[in-house]
Amino acid sequence: MTESKDISVPDEIKGYSQTRLDVDLTNNKIKDTTLSEEFCKNWIGGYGFGAKVLWDELKPGIDPLSPDNVFVWAIGPFPGTILPTSSKYGVFAKSPLTNMFGMAVSSGSVGAQARRAGVNLIVVKGKAPEPSVLVVDDDDRYLLPCEDTFWGKGCWDTEEMLREEFQDHRLAVMAIGPAGERCSRMACITNDRNRQAGRTGMGAVMGSKNLKAIAFRGTKGIKVAQPKEFYQLAKKLIKVANGPATAKYRDLGTPAGLTSYNKLGMMPTHNYREGTWDKITNGEFTGERLNEDWVVKKVACSQCSIACDHLARVPRSHPDYPNLVASIDIELLYGFGTGTGCSDWPTIFKCIELCDDLGIDAISGGVTAAMACECFEDGVITKKDLGYELPFGSTKNLVRFTEEMIKGEGFAGEVFGDGTKKAAERLEEMGHKNPQFYAMNIKGLEMPAFDLHGMNSFAVGESVSIRGACHLRNGAYGLDAKGKFDRFTYDKPLE
Numbered sequence: 001m002t003e004s005k006d007i008s009v010p011d012e013i014k015g016y017s018q019t020r021l022d023v024d025l026t027n028n029k030i031k032d033t034t035l036s037e038e039f040c041k042n043w044i045g046g047y048g049f050g051a052k053v054l055w056d057e058l059k060p061g062i063d064p065l066s067p068d069n070v071f072v073w074a075i076g077p078f079p080g081t082i083l084p085t086s087s088k089y090g091v092f093a094k095s096p097l098t099n100m101f102g103m104a105v106s107s108g109s110v111g112a113q114a115r116r117a118g119v120n121l122i123v124v125k126g127k128a129p130e131p132s133v134l135v136v137d138d139d140d141r142y143l144l145p146c147e148d149t150f151w152g153k154g155c156w157d158t159e160e161m162l163r164e165e166f167q168d169h170r171l172a173v174m175a176i177g178p179a180g181e182r183c184s185r186m187a188c189i190t191n192d193r194n195r196q197a198g199r200t201g202m203g204a205v206m207g208s209k210n211l212k213a214i215a216f217r218g219t220k221g222i223k224v225a226q227p228k229e230f231y232q233l234a235k236k237l238i239k240v241a242n243g244p245a246t247a248k249y250r251d252l253g254t255p256a257g258l259t260s261y262n263k264l265g266m267m268p269t270h271n272y273r274e275g276t277w278d279k280i281t282n283g284e285f286t287g288e289r290l291n292e293d294w295v296v297k298k299v300a301c302s303q304c305s306i307a308c309d310h311l312a313r314v315p316r317s318h319p320d321y322p323n324l325v326a327s328i329d330i331e332l333l334y335g336f337g338t339g340t341g342c343s344d345w346p347t348i349f350k351c352i353e354l355c356d357d358l359g360i361d362a363i364s365g366g367v368t369a370a371m372a373c374e375c376f377e378d379g380v381i382t383k384k385d386l387g388y389e390l391p392f393g394s395t396k397n398l399v400r401f402t403e404e405m406i407k408g409e410g411f412a413g414e415v416f417g418d419g420t421k422k423a424a425e426r427l428e429e430m431g432h433k434n435p436q437f438y439a440m441n442i443k444g445l446e447m448p449a450f451d452l453h454g455m456n457s458f459a460v461g462e463s464v465s466i467r468g469a470c471h472l473r474n475g476a477y478g479l480d481a482k483g484k485f486d487r488f489t490y491d492k493p494l495e
Contacts (some may be wrong), residue, residue, distance in 0.1 A: 013037055013040050013077075013225075014223040014224055014225045015077035015078075015223075015224055015225060016035065016040050016045075016077055016120050017115070017118040017119060017120050018034050018035040018036075018037075018040065018120060019032060019033075019034065019035070019118050019119050019120055019121070020032070020033045020034070020035050020120065020121040020122070020123065021119060021121070021122045021123070021136070021141060022123050022125075023122060023123065023124045023125070023134060023143075024125055024126050025067075025124060025125065025126040025127055025128040025132070025143070025209055025210065025211065026067065026125075026126030026127055026128070026129070027126070028128070028143055030141045030142065030143070032141075035120060035121060039052075040077075040120075044076060044077075045074060045075055045076025045077055045120065046074050046075060046076040046088070046089070046090045046105070047074075047090055047092075047103065047105075049072070049074035049090075049120070049121050050072045050074045050090055050091075050092030050103060051092065051101070053070065053072045053074075053092070053121070053123055054070060054072060054092055054093070054094070054101065057070055057123070058070045058093075058094060062094065064093065064094040064095060064096040064099060064102070064201075064204075064205065064208075065096050065183050065204060065205070065208040066208070067125075067126050067127035067208075067209065069093050069094050069205055069208070069209075070093060070094075070123060070124070070125055071091065071092075071093045071123075071124040071125075071202075071205050071206065071209060071211070072091065072092040072093065072121070072122070072123055072124070073089060073090070073091050073092075073121070073122040073124070073214065074089065074090050074091075074092070074120065074121045074122070075088070075089050075090070075111045075114060075115060075119075075120060075121075076088075079111030079112045079114065079115040079302075079303070080111070080112040080115040080116055080222045080303070081222060081224065081230070081234065081303065082231070082234045082238070082303060083234045083237060083303065084234075084237055084238050084241040084303060084304050084305060084306070085107070085241065085301075085303075085304050085306065086111070086303050086304075087107060087108065087109065087110075087111040087112040087301055087302035087303045087304065088105055088106065088107050088111050089105070089106060089110050089111040089114065089174075089197075090103060090104070090105045090197075091103065091104050091105075091106075091189060091197050091202045092202075093202060093205040094205075095200040095201055095202075095444075095445075095467070096183070096185040096201045096204045096205065096208075097185045097186055097200050097201040097204075097364070097418075097419055097421070097444050097445055097468075098200060098443050098444035098445050098467065098468050099444065100443060100444075100466070100467065100468070101466055101467060102200035102201060102202060102205070102467065103199075103200060103202075103467060104188070104189070104196075104197035104198055104199045104200055104202045105197060105472075106174070106189065106191055106195045106196055106197040106198075107195050107301040107302075107304070108172070108191045108192035108195040108301050108302065109170070109172040109191070109192055109301070109302045110172040110173075110174050110191045110192070110216060111302070112172070112302045112303060113170065113171070113172035113216040113217060113218050114136065114172070114216040114218065115218065115222060116218025116219060116220050116221075116222065117136050117137065117138050117216050117217060117218030117219075117220065118138070118139070118218065118220050119136055119216075122134075122136075122214070124209060124211065126209070127208065127209045127210055128143065128209060128210035128211060129210070130145055130147050130210060131145070131146050131147045131150075131151040131181075131210045131212050132144060132145055132146055132210060132211060132212065133146050133150065133162065133211075133212050133213045133214070133215060134211060134213070134214045134215070135214075135215050136214065136215065136216045136217070136218075137166075137215075137216075137217045138217065138218055138219055138220065146212050146213075149161065150162070150175075150212050150213065151181065151212055152178065152181070153177075154177045154178065154357040154358055154359070155175045155176065155177045155190035155193075155356065155357055155358070155359050156190070156193055156356075156357050158173065158175040158177075158212065158213055159173040159175055159190075159191070159192075159193065159213075162175075162213065162215050166215070166217065168217060170217065171215055171216070171217050172191065172192070172215070172216045172217070173191060173213055173214075173215045173216075174189050174190070174191040174197070174213060174214050175189065175190060175191070175212060175213035175359075176188075176189055176190075176203040176206050176207055176211075176212060176213070176359050177190065177203075177357060177358040177359025177360075178358050178359065178406070178407060179203065179204075179358050179359040179360045179406050179407070179408075180203035180204055180206055180207035180359045181207045181212070182207065182407075182408050183204045183207045183208050184201075184203075184204055184359075184360055184406070184408065184417055184418055185201045185204050185418040185419055185422060186201055186204075186360050186361045186364035186365065186368070186418065186419045186446075187201055187202075187203030187204040187206075187207060187359050187360055187361070188202070188203045188355075188359055188360055188361045188362075189202055189203045189206065189359075190356055190357070190359060192301070193327075193356070194299070194309055194311070194327035194356065195301070195309075196356060196361070196362070198361035198362065198363060198364075199361055199363065199364070199445065199467065199470065200445060200467055200468070201361070203359050203360070238305065241304070241305055241306055242305055242306075246306050246308075249306050249307075249308035250298070250306055250307055250308065251291075252287035252288065252290075252291055253287065253291070253295075253298075253308060253310040253328070253329060253330075254287075254308070254329040254330040254331070255286070255287035255290050255291075255310070255328065255329065255330050255333055256287040256330075257287070257330045257449070258280050258285065258286050258287055258330060258333065258338075259280060259286050259287065259288075260481070261449070261450065261451075261481070262276050262277060262280040262281065264454065264480075264481060264483075265451065265453075265454045266450055266451045266454055266455055266480070266481070267280065267334070267338055267449070267451060268334060268338060268339060268440075268447070268449065268450070268451040269338045269339070269341070269451075270338075270339070270340075270341050270370075270373075270374065270392050271339055271340075271367075271370040271371055271373060271374040271438065271440060272339075272440055272447070272451060272453075273374070275451040275453055275454060277338050279338075279343045280338070284343055285333075285337060285338070285343045287330075290310075290312065290328065290333075290345070291310070293345070294312040294313065294314075294328075294345055294349075295310050295311065295312050295328070296311060296312065296313045296325075297310075297311040298310055298311070299311060308329075309327055310327070310328050310329070311325055311326070311327055311328070312325070312326055312327075312328050312345070312349055313325045314345075314346045314349060314350075318346055320346065320350075320396070321346050321349065321350050324346065324349055324350060324353055325349075325353075326349040326350075326352040326353045326356070327352070327356065328349070328352065330449050331362070331363045331366075331448055331449045332348070332352045332355075332362045332363070332366060333348060333449075334366065334448075334449035335362065335363055335365065335366015335367050335369065335370065335446075335449075336348045336351040336352065336362075336365075336366040336369060336398070336402075337366075338449075339366055339367060339369070339370030339373075340366070340369050340370045340373045340392060340393075340394065340398055341373065341391075341392030341393040341394075342392075342393055342394060342395060342398055343393075344395045347395040347396070347398055347399060350399050350402075351365070351366070351369070351398060351399055351402045354399070354402050354403055354406055355402070355406065358403075358406045358407065359406070360405075360406050361446075363446055363448060364419050364420075364445070364446040365402065365405065365406065366446075367420060367440050367441070367446035367447055368405065368416050368419055368420050368423065368446065369398060369401060369402055369405065369416075370440070371416070371420050371423060371438045371439055371440065372390055372401060372405075372412070372416055372423075373390055373391065373392050373394065373398075374392070374438050375427070375435070375438050376389070376390040376391055377391055377392060378438075380427065380432050380435060380438070381411075381415075381427075385411045386401070386410070386411050386412060387410065387411070388400060388401075401416075405417050414426075415427065419441070419444070419446060420438075420439035420440060420441045420446055421439055421441050421444040423435070423439060424436045424438070424439040440469075441468065441469055442462055442463065442465070442468045442469035443465075443467075443468035443469070444468055445467060445468025445469045445470065446469060447462075447469045448469060448470070448471040449471075450471060450477050454480070454487055454488060455476075455477060455480040455487055456480065456487050456488065456489065457476040457477070457479040457480050457487065458471075458474070458476040458477040458479070458480050460476065461473075461474030461475075461476035461477075462474070
């Protein structure tokens with residue numbers, strides 16, 4: 001790993017607390033150490049901190065679901081300040097989904113509360129002898145047994161119960177659900193109800209360590225080295241955050257991409273059989289329709305005015321899911337919508353709610369459900385296997401499949417409960433030929449909402465991404481979408 005240029009940094013860096021917590025779950029020990037100015041300068045925070053710790057401290061060849069895996073939580077220098085979009089945290093470990101570098105990032109209140117509690121980095125090792133919650137309450141850091149209280153609960157109940165126990169609604173909680181407890185390889189971590197550190201199975205790593213949740217509460221002030229210059233720059237960025245560059249996130253949200261990518265033939269449909277869908281073309285399944293008929297509120301994270309979290313609600317009169325509320329973005333509308341051929345909005349909302357509350361990555365969950373639908377269509381799996389039919393366009397049975405998949409119940413859970421790669425391996429063990437054909441993943445991580453058949457730049461970016469099929473670790477899809485070169489060949493250079 002390379003180091004930064006020789007820039008003078010004081011021993012005490014105001015932008016950091018410089019506090020690392022080492023949590024030994026096996027022996028119930030928590031130790032504070034101080035991050036050196038050199039470490040902060042070289043690795044900055046978040047992604048850099050996580051990658052460096054794993055590089056130095058993770059033993060090669062370990063089972064990602066064993067106590068030998070190292071679980072890292074980290075933030076950078078900005079959470080808790082007025083810098084927009086800054087309240088983020090990252091989690092890092094060897095991924096049980098890909099067996100490579102695993103990472104996930106989430107927004108919300110966690111980063112800000114942790115920074116106010118004076119923590120920049122947490123390194124968790126071992127396995128607790130019983131289910132536990134790690135509490136970081138200013139300078140009080142301890143493990144709280146939870147086998148009889150929170151274990152077995154969904155992410156949402158865990159968050160609310162912890163806030164009730166601490167009598168403080170400001171308490172920031174990142175928790176796993178039943179999927180993480182059973183170590184589903186696509187388990188996520190949920191905070192603030194609608195925010196997830198979703199990808200690469202970091203929730204399974206927490207579950208393998210008997211770590212149900214981490215709760216943060218902080219009251220300390222936050223200092224920056226040059227307040228005047230920082231606030232001037234922050235105000236400029238706030239203006240940008242409220243300007244046209246982020247309009248799509250504030251207005252229709254990411255579902256606006258349904259129409260634009262469908263026009264380009266880049267919208268994966270029926271588990272990547274096609275790149276367009278007539279339900280989008282005729283206006284039945286678009287961001288406009290979603291916002292007009294279903295979205296009731298737009299919510300922002302701490303230190304952010306964009307409000308990209310679009311909440312959709314099912315009416316009280318609905319016979320199956322009255323008053324259901326779900327957080328919606330394009331990735332989830334692709335997985336449980338275009339991917340499965342389902343255009344029934346309440347069905348999709350219910351599947352998303354199950355993922356967020358019971359704790360799996362809704363991208364991986366949706367893509368896995370789409371795989372199951374195509375396997376059913378082609379006779380790879382049958383009604384006898386599942387106990388019900390699951391063709392493209394399923395509604396109630398799609399919800400049933402999703403819940404069983406998350407909980408690890410029945411055929412759906414046993415075969416598909418750990419994502420597409422494991423599902424293909426299990427189907428092959430059952431005697432089915434070439435089930436990998438239906439498994440839409442790269443290096444074990446399920447594909448995001450882009451059809452790579454017409455996106456040659458993005459196809460390369462996905463192929464070399466450090467965590468598999470990840471649209472956040474490269475932005476090459478923008479080159480394909482802008483149409484400035486022939487996206488169907490590799491012969492013509494970018495203009």
